[in-house]
Amino acid sequence: MVVELNNVVLDGCNYGLSMMAKSGQLTCITGGTSRQRSRYLLALMGLEQVKQGFVCIDGEPIEQANVQYLRQLMAYAPTELKAEGELVVYEPPSVQDVFSLKANREVPISNGILSEEVRRAGGAELVAVASLLNRKVLVVDTPPVASIDYLLDQARQGRVVIISSADDAVVSRAHQLLTVNYEQ
DSSP states (O other): EEEEEEEEEEEEEOOOEEEEETTOOOEEEEESSSHHHHHHHHHTTOOSEEEEEEEEETTTTTTTHHHHHTTTTTEOOSSSBBOOTTTOOSOOOBHHHHTTTTGGGOOOHHHHHHHHHHHHHHTTTHHHHHHHHHSEEEEEOOGGGGGHHHHHHHHHHTTEEEEOOOOOOHHTOOSEEEEEEEOO
């Protein structure tokens, strides 16, 4: 499986970004601000408006007609969840935003299975939940350093793993880097 950004330009950016993330690899979006990196992850899932260029999964562009189907191939772990209505400068997705996605609601996960997976994921609960959804594409926004071996293992199992991070300890372990460098 291949996830591709082809000259993707988002609102407020001056140039496009391109990458090809493949099964078995850990791809990291780095550089820029946390918000900028997060926006590219959301664009991968069809949740952020792409001003120019396109996002593809196995050569199929993500468009309104197929976004729901393609999103079912992905599991998403945001940096953090916030309570509905909580006001912050940059608002990460809320619990409702993430779990209202059909793809994130259809897998029953018991507490015992979740506890074991959280342990394996270095204590990163959101990463463990996304992984247990067993999707072909795992998208993780700013994973903790303790979960990097776990994410590399997910890639070795044949998943496309795409993360965002500015932490050198995380970035140095990625197979492929995409650097966000645009000016606001």
